[in-house]
Amino acid sequence: MSVAALRKVEVEYAGRGRALGPFDLTVGQGEIVALVGPSGCGKSTALRLLAGLEGPTRGEVLRAPGRGETAVVFQAPTLAPWLSARANTALPLELAGVRKAEAAARAEAALARVGLAGAADARPAQLSGGMAMRVSLARALVTEPRLLLLDEPFAALDEITRRALADDVLALWAQSKPAIVFVTHNVEEAAYMASRVVVMTRGPGRAAGEAAVAGPLPRPPGFRTTAAFRETAEAVSSLLAEGMAA
Amino acid sequence: MRRLADVLAPLALIGLLLAAWEIACRVLAVPSYFLPPPSAVAKALAGDTGSLLKAAGYTLWNALAALLIASALAQLLAVTVALSRLLERAVQPLAVILQVTPVVAIAPIVNIWAGTDHPGRAVVALAVVVAFFPIYSGAIAGLKSADPDLSRLFDLYGASRLQRLARLQIPSAVPYLLQGHKVAAGLAIVGAVVAEFVAGSGKVQGLAWRIMDASFKLQTPRMFAALVLLGLMGAALYAVLEAAERAGLRWWRGR
Numbered sequence: 196m197s198v199a200a201l202r203k204v205e206v207e208y209a210g211r212g213r214a215l216g217p218f219d220l221t222v223g224q225g226e227i228v229a230l231v232g233p234s235g236c237g238k239s240t241a242l243r244l245l246a247g248l249e250g251p252t253r254g255e256v257l258r259a260p261g262r263g264e265t266a267v268v269f270q271a272p273t274l275a276p277w278l279s280a281r282a283n284t285a286l287p288l289e290l291a292g293v294r295k296a297e298a299a300a301r302a303e304a305a306l307a308r309v310g311l312a313g314a315a316d317a318r319p320a321q322l323s324g325g326m327a328m329r330v331s332l333a334r335a336l337v338t339e340p341r342l343l344l345l346d347e348p349f350a351a352l353d354e355i356t357r358r359a360l361a362d363d364v365l366a367l368w369a370q371s372k373p374a375i376v377f378v379t380h381n382v383e384e385a386a387y388m389a390s391r392v393v394v395m396t397r398g399p400g401r402a403a404g405e406a407a408v409a410g411p412l413p414r415p416p417g418f419r420t421t422a423a424f425r426e427t428a429e430a431v432s433s434l435l436a437e438g439m440a441a
Numbered sequence: 442m443r444r445l446a447d448v449l450a451p452l453a454l455i456g457l458l459l460a461a462w463e464i465a466c467r468v469l470a471v472p473s474y475f476l477p478p479p480s481a482v483a484k485a486l487a488g489d490t491g492s493l494l495k496a497a498g499y500t501l502w503n504a505l506a507a508l509l510i511a512s513a514l515a516q517l518l519a520v521t522v523a524l525s526r527l528l529e530r531a532v533q534p535l536a537v538i539l540q541v542t543p544v545v546a547i548a549p550i551v552n553i554w555a556g557t558d559h560p561g562r563a564v565v566a567l568a569v570v571v572a573f574f575p576i577y578s579g580a581i582a583g584l585k586s587a588d589p590d591l592s593r594l595f596d597l598y599g600a601s602r603l604q605r606l607a608r609l610q611i612p613s614a615v616p617y618l619l620q621g622h623k624v625a626a627g628l629a630i631v632g633a634v635v636a637e638f639v640a641g642s643g644k645v646q647g648l649a650w651r652i653m654d655a656s657f658k659l660q661t662p663r664m665f666a667a668l669v670l671l672g673l674m675g676a677a678l679y680a681v682l683e684a685a686e687r688a689g690l691r692w693w694r695g696r
Contacts (some may be wrong), residue, residue: 213457243593246597247597248593248596248597262598263598263599265597266597267593267594267597269590269593271590271593273588273590273591275591275609275612275695276593276693276694277612277693277695278612279695286594286598287594287598289608290598290599290600290604290608291598291599316693317695318694318696319695320694320695320696321695321696322482338598365587376683402567
C-alpha cells in the first residue's frame with residue numbers, strides 16, 4: 196500500500212523554467228526512500244510536493260496522510276528561538292488544538308525519545324547543532340506522522356554527529372515505522388539509511404534509476420564495511436554519474 | 442581595567458574639550474553673549490537648576506507620552522495591516538508621506554487643531570507623528586521576518602491566520618520592535634522640541650521655550666545650559682532604551 200506517490204509530476208517556476216520532472220515516485224508504507232541527485236535537480240521540490248506544501252504544474256500527487264500526519268524536517272533545525280525545546284516540540288500539537296498540558300506532556304515524551312529528556316527547558320540558542328536537530332526531529336515525531344520527510348537534515352552537521360543521528364533516526368523509525376523520504380547528496384548516507392535509493396538526473400530532475408539496499412534496518416554495527424553496503428554505494432554512484440551525463 | 446578605560450576615555454575627551462574651550466574664551470576674550478565659557482554655562486545651570494529641570498521634565502514627559510501613544514498606534518496599525526496584503530499596499534504610501542513631510546511644516550496646522558489654549562496637546566501630537574514611523578516600519582518588517590521554513594511548518598500543520606500572527610509573526614518581530622522603539626525614543630524628543638519651537642509661546646514650558654526665551658534676552662549661557670540638559674536627557678533616554686533592548690533580546694533568544 197502506498198502512502199504517497201508522484202505521477203508524472205512537473206514543476207515549473209515563472210522565470211526559472213522547469214525545476215522538476217516528469218518524475219514518478221511511489222512511497223510504500225513503512226518504507227525508507229532516499230532521494231539522491233546533483234544540486235538543483237529538484238529533490239527538495241519533490242519533497243515539498245509530497246508534503247503538500249506546493250502543487251505540481253502538471254501531473255498528480257497522491258497523498259494518503261491527512262493533516263498533521265505528515266512531518267517535515269528541514270536542513271536547518273528551524274526552531275523558534277523564543278520558545279523552549281518543549282514548546283517548540285509541542286507546537287504542531289498546539290496548532291492542532293491539543294490542550295496545552297497534554298501537548299507539553301507529549302512533547303516531553305518525544306524529547307525523551309530523541310535523548311533530550313533533560314533539555315526540555317533549554318532554548319535553541321543553548322543547544323548544539325546536533326541537539327537542535329534532535330529537537331527538530333522530536334517536533335516531527337510528536338504528531339506520530341505516517342509520512343516523515345527529511346530535507347538534507349544532517350547536511351550542516353559534522354561527520355560523527357551525522358552518523359549518530361542516522362542511527363537514531365533508524366531506531367526511531369523502528370518504533371512506529373512511518374514511511375520516510377529523505378533528500379541527501381551524500382551517497383553513503385543514502386545507502387546506509389534507506390531501504391531504497393532513488394537517483395535523479397541533473398535538473399530538471401527525472402529518475403535516473405534506483406537501487407534497493409539489502410540488509411536489516413536499523414543497521415547492525417559494522418554495516419558500512421559489508422559488501423552489500425559497498426555494492427549499493429557503488430551502484431548509486433554510477434547511477435549518479437549516468438544522471439549527470441544525461 | 443579595560444572597562445574602566447572604556448568609561449574614562451570619553452570623559453577624558455569631554456574634559457579636555459571643555460578645558461580648551463574655557464582657555465580659548467578667556468585668552469581670546471570672546472564676549473559671553475557670543476560664546477560663553479563652560480564656567481559661565483555651569484553658573485547659569487547652577488543658578489537656574491529648578492526652573493530648567495522643570496522645563497526638562499515637561500519636555501521629557503511630553504516625549505514619553507508621545508512615545509507610548511506612537512507605540513500603541515504603530516503596532517496596532519502594523520498588526521491590522523499584516524492581516525491583509527491589500528490593506529498594507531493601501532496604507533504604505535500614506536505612511537511614507539507622513540514620514541517624509543518635515544514635522545516643522547505640519548506643526549502650525551496641528552497647533553491650530555489643538556487650539557491655542559492647549560499647546561501641550563500639539564507638542565505631544567507632533568512628537569507622535571515623528572515617533573510613529575520607526576516603530577511602524579520596524580513592526581511591518583518584523584512581522585514579515587519569520588523564518589520561511591518555520592512558516593512552511595505552519596502551513597503544513599494547517600495553522601489559522603490568527604495562530605500564524607500570534608505564534609509566528611509577532612514573536613518574530615520582537616527584535617525589530619525593540620530597535621524601532623529605541624530609534625523612536627530619540628525622535629520623540631526631537632519632535633517635542635521642534636513642536637515647542639513652533640508653538641513658540643510661554644504657554645509651553647519646555648526646554649525649547651527656555652532656549653528661545655534666553656535667546657530673545659541674549660542670555661547665551663542659559664541657552665547653553667538648556668542645551669546641555671537637552672543633550673543629557675536624550676543620551677539618558679537612549680541609554681535606558683538600549684538597556685531595555687539588550688534585556689529584551691536576551692529574553693527573546695534565551696541567553
